[in-house]
Amino acid sequence: MLPVLDTAARPEGAYGSGHRNICLLPAKGVIILDVVDDVVMFVEVLDRPEVKASFRAL
Template structure:
């Protein structure tokens, strides 16, 4: 997996960006959909599970996210996509059980 900190999510994963935006619009989350392409990759998930291609778009928390945190589970064609949102910003993109991340 090619997670390069500092790159925009749109540049690093163009297909995923389009998919996330469409799935968020389907859920009525237009503001989050608009924000996806401008997100920056902060770091890869450190779990090392072979089925995980997740990444942070903000510094990982030291413990729980706390107030203002919520999740949205999207319904992609392949795998699982779950977003962590804090104060209306996507901070973690959980990408599970997908063959590739593009």
């Protein structure tokens, strides 16, 4: 399971128009934000296993 964080309810289908992905490249790993109409809906963290435990605690 990937470290992910929902910041809003997921739609039953696609996010639709107004959706974009923002890829952040920190010094280690990758962070991908799903943004709809300038609101962050979903955060995915790749290649950072230590973050997985932190996300579970939220």
